[in-house]
Amino acid sequence: MADTEPDGSVRSVLRALDLLALFDEEHQRRSIRELTTLSGLAKTTVLRLVGTLEQRGLLWARPDGQIGVGPGLLRWSRLAQAAWQLPEAVRTVMRGLVAETAETVNLYVRSDAVRLCVAQQDGPQKLRHVVNVGDEMVLWGGAASKVLLAQADDALLLRVAALSPHGPGHARTLRADVERAAREGHAVSHGERETGASGVAAPVLAPGGGSVVAALAVGGPTARFTPEAVQGFTTAVTRAAARISEIGLDPAGGDGPTTGAGAL
Amino acid sequence: MADTEPDGSVRSVLRALDLLALFDEEHQRRSIRELTTLSGLAKTTVLRLVGTLEQRGLLWARPDGQIGVGPGLLRWSRLAQAAWQLPEAVRTVMRGLVAETAETVNLYVRSDAVRLCVAQQDGPQKLRHVVNVGDEMVLWGGAASKVLLAQADDALLLRVAALSPHGPGHARTLRADVERAAREGHAVSHGERETGASGVAAPVLAPGGGSVVAALAVGGPTARFTPEAVQGFTTAVTRAAARISEIGLDPAGGDGPTTGAGAL
Numbered sequence: 001m002a003d004t005e006p007d008g009s010v011r012s013v014l015r016a017l018d019l020l021a022l023f024d025e026e027h028q029r030r031s032i033r034e035l036t037t038l039s040g041l042a043k044t045t046v047l048r049l050v051g052t053l054e055q056r057g058l059l060w061a062r063p064d065g066q067i068g069v070g071p072g073l074l075r076w077s078r079l080a081q082a083a084w085q086l087p088e089a090v091r092t093v094m095r096g097l098v099a100e101t102a103e104t105v106n107l108y109v110r111s112d113a114v115r116l117c118v119a120q121q122d123g124p125q126k127l128r129h130v131v132n133v134g135d136e137m138v139l140w141g142g143a144a145s146k147v148l149l150a151q152a153d154d155a156l157l158l159r160v161a162a163l164s165p166h167g168p169g170h171a172r173t174l175r176a177d178v179e180r181a182a183r184e185g186h187a188v189s190h191g192e193r194e195t196g197a198s199g200v201a202a203p204v205l206a207p208g209g210g211s212v213v214a215a216l217a218v219g220g221p222t223a224r225f226t227p228e229a230v231q232g233f234t235t236a237v238t239r240a241a242a243r244i245s246e247i248g249l250d251p252a253g254g255d256g257p258t259t260g261a262g263a264l
Numbered sequence: 265m266a267d268t269e270p271d272g273s274v275r276s277v278l279r280a281l282d283l284l285a286l287f288d289e290e291h292q293r294r295s296i297r298e299l300t301t302l303s304g305l306a307k308t309t310v311l312r313l314v315g316t317l318e319q320r321g322l323l324w325a326r327p328d329g330q331i332g333v334g335p336g337l338l339r340w341s342r343l344a345q346a347a348w349q350l351p352e353a354v355r356t357v358m359r360g361l362v363a364e365t366a367e368t369v370n371l372y373v374r375s376d377a378v379r380l381c382v383a384q385q386d387g388p389q390k391l392r393h394v395v396n397v398g399d400e401m402v403l404w405g406g407a408a409s410k411v412l413l414a415q416a417d418d419a420l421l422l423r424v425a426a427l428s429p430h431g432p433g434h435a436r437t438l439r440a441d442v443e444r445a446a447r448e449g450h451a452v453s454h455g456e457r458e459t460g461a462s463g464v465a466a467p468v469l470a471p472g473g474g475s476v477v478a479a480l481a482v483g484g485p486t487a488r489f490t491p492e493a494v495q496g497f498t499t500a501v502t503r504a505a506a507r508i509s510e511i512g513l514d515p516a517g518g519d520g521p522t523t524g525a526g527a528l
Contacts, residue, residue, distance in 0.1 A: 003267060003276065009316040012267065013280040017320045025346040052273040056281045057375030057400075071373050071380040073344035074398030080337035082289045109335050111321030116335040134338030136321070 015041060016049045020058060029066040080134075086119050089247045094121040094216075097240040101233050103220040104129040107204070107244075108137070109213065110148040113159045115139050118214070129197065129219035140164035140174065141192030143201035144215035146181040149174065150203065151211055186234050190222050198225035200233040202241035207248055214249060216241040279305060280313045284322060293330040344398075350383050353511045358385040358480075361504040365497050367484035368393040371468070371508075372401070373477065374412040377423045379403050382478070393461065393483035404428035404438065405456035407465035408479035410445040413438065414467065415475055450498050454486050462489035464497040466505035471512055478513060480505040 003011040022030060022038050035050065036043045050067055053059040057072020086107070097105045104123035108115040117135045122128065131137065139145045139160045149157065154171070157178075161170035181187035186202040201217035218233050225233070267275040286294060286302050299314065300307045314331055317323040321336025350371070361369045368387035372379040381399045386392065395401065403409040403424045413421065418435070421442075425434035445451035450466040465481035482497050489497070 004312065008312055009319055010276045010280065010312055012274045012276050013313065013316045014319070016274065016277040016280075017317075017322070020340075021320075023343060025343060028343075028347045048268065048272055048274055049277065052277045053281075055273055055278070055376045056285075057378075057380055058281070060373075060375065069343055069347035070375060071344075071348055071382045071398070072375055072400075073340050074348055074380065074382065075400065076284075076337045076398075077341035077344040078396065078398050079287060079289060079292075079333055080335075080341040083292045083333035084335055084338055109324075111324065111334060111336055112319045114321075116321055116338070118335045118338065132342065134335070134340075134342050136336075136339065 012049070015039070015045070016053055019046065019049050020053060023059075023069050029062060029064075029068045031066055035067065084118055086249060087247055090244050090249065091119070091121070093240050093243050093247070094119065097121070097216070097218065097236055098123055100236045101218045103218040103224070103233070104131075105240075106131050106144070106217050106219060108144045108148060108201075108215045108217065110139065111136075113139055113156065113163060115144060115148055115215070123220060125220070127221050129199075131219075138163065138193055140166070140170060141189065142217075143181075143187040143189040143199035143219075144217040146174075146177045146187035146189070147201045147203045147212060147215040147217075149178045150182050152178065186238050188225075188230055188234070190225065196222050198222040198230075200225075200230060200237050202234075202238040203245075204241050204249065205245040209245075214244075216244060276313070279303070279309070280317055283310065283313050284317060287323075287333050293326060293328075293332045295330055299331065348382055350513060351511055354508050354513065355383070355385070357504050357507050357511070358383065361385070361480070361482065361500055362387055364500045365482045367482040367488070367497070368395075369504075370395050370408070370481050370483060372408045372412060372465075372479045372481065374403065375400075377403055377420065377427060379408060379412055379479070387484060389484070391485050393463075395483075402427065402457055404430070404434060405453065406481075407445075407451040407453040407463035407483075408481040410438075410441045410451035410453070411465045411467045411476060411479040411481075413442045414446050416442065450502050452489075452494055452498070454489065460486050462486040462494075464489070464494060464501050466498075466502040467509075468505050468513065469509040473509075478508075480508060 005011050019035060019039055022035060032046060036046045050059055054061060057070040059067050060070040062068040094105045098121045102124055105121045106117050107119040109118055114136045117131045117133055120131060120133055140163055157171040157174050158168055161168050161174060164170045188200050190198045199217050199219040201215045203212040204214040204216055206213050216237055218237055269275050283299060283303055286299060296310060300310045314323055318325060321334040323331050324334040326332040358369045362385045366388055369385045370381050371383040373382055378400045381395045381397055384395060384397055404427055421435040421438050422432055425432050425438060428434045452464050454462045463481050463483040465479045467476040468478040468480055470477050480501055482501055
């Protein structure tokens with residue numbers, strides 16, 4: 001392929017997906033001028049990519065002349081919900097953890113150099129950690145990141161560090177944090193990603209133990225994450241994460257219709 | 265861009281989206297071999313595209329070694345729901361139409377050479393038209409298609425016809441059907457797309473009248489679409505579509521926070 005990046009990924013596909021990422025709930029329509037400015041791409045490139053995304057219904061030329069979010073995304077919506085609807089037993093564990101800690105509980109998975117929130121149970125207090133399902137968050141900070149990077153090689157840590165405000169040198173700090181999290185079975189963070197925000201996270205492991213597939217985290221204001229509270233949170237999160245590892249994240253429980261559906 | 269198609273769209277982006285389209289609710293995971301076979305692409309191309317989609321979380325390398333639907337789709341899911349959540353008043357009109365006709369009611373928009381279902385109200389009978397929100401359907405047949413193609417130029421009709429089992433010559437038939445639908449303000453079809461399935465559709469117009477933005481359709485078994493029934497359905501669908509044109513499809517009703525959100 002002509003437009004391959006040094007890491008083997010396809011440049012025009014990344015550009016198209018990045019254009020799509022300029023749309024969110026607060027920006028459901030954009031002008032070509034805006035897309036050009038925000039993406040830093042040439043206008044002709046933007047026009048071609050938008051036209052291509054329109055062809056598949058992911059964007060659409062609105063009657064008002066702006067570019068809008070296309071109905072083709074509705075198909076992905078159904079699919080995402082089917083694929084990422086967690087077992088009810090996992091939600092029960094997460095609700096139990098909220099009851100125990102009175103903080104918001106999130107489940108994250110790693111996606112390349114970022115993490116994504118795949119499930120959330122809101123805490124009961126007014127001042128709370130707000131992350132939406134599907135939200136992308138940084139991997140260069142936060143308790144969940146240290147857990148999720150357990151299998152990261154140096155190249156990945158460098159890429160994660162490069163996205164941080166601390167620069168590439170942050171890779172060394174990350175490596176130490178990741179090793180500590182692996183040794184202790186959990187991670188704690190205070191104000192790394194956002195001043196005044198703290199978190200405690202523990203790993204969800206693949207069936208049979210082994211690799212980390214997700215991080216379970218409680219998050220809230222640092223003022224409530226006192227040393228005593230953190231001790232309690234750590235016990236609770238670690239136990240809940242172990243329970244979720246046993247249940248598994250597969251909506252079909254690993255034996256249902258989706259397993260093996262990919263066999264030709 | 266190096267990989268531009270004759271129509272100006274970007275080949276690798278289309279290929280990536282087509283790979284993604286090989287995943288659906290019944291196929292939430294696929295092997296690289298399957299993806300290669302089903303796409304007809306070279307394995308190296310598939311590997312690069314899958315890697316690129318993984319980078320943005322749309323696919324992910326599952327712990328079982330297969331390629332799965334990525335959590336990044338959850339972000340699109342939220343966005344699609346925010347953007348395509350129709351005003352409650354539109355849903356009320358659609359429910360009223362179900363009550364009046366006792367058939368399933370769908371709302372379609374055109375997306376290039378296909379149409380997509382953006383809303384549905386199920387009919388009350390057991391034998392009924394089943395289309396899911398987000399489903400892609402053909403534009404070369406069906407009552408809704410004749411309504412949606414109102415502004416189609418010859419090039420689009422040719423592309424739509426090329427996708428039909430009738431070949432490019434079908435463009436002429438389509439043109440006649442589209443003109444008739446425009447003249448009469450509605451369209452009727454029997455068994456065009458699927459034997460035994462009939463439909464009646466009417467246009468939803470852009471604010472201020474003018475261009476067709478969607479088609480409202482009732483669909484069901486031909487046996488229930490007798491000439492007398494079709495006459496009643498036509499009156500009901502045409503009236504409901506006119507009412508929806510007045511309300512508009514914008515979730516924010518045209519004055520809400522999404523309007524103008526695109527202004528830089």
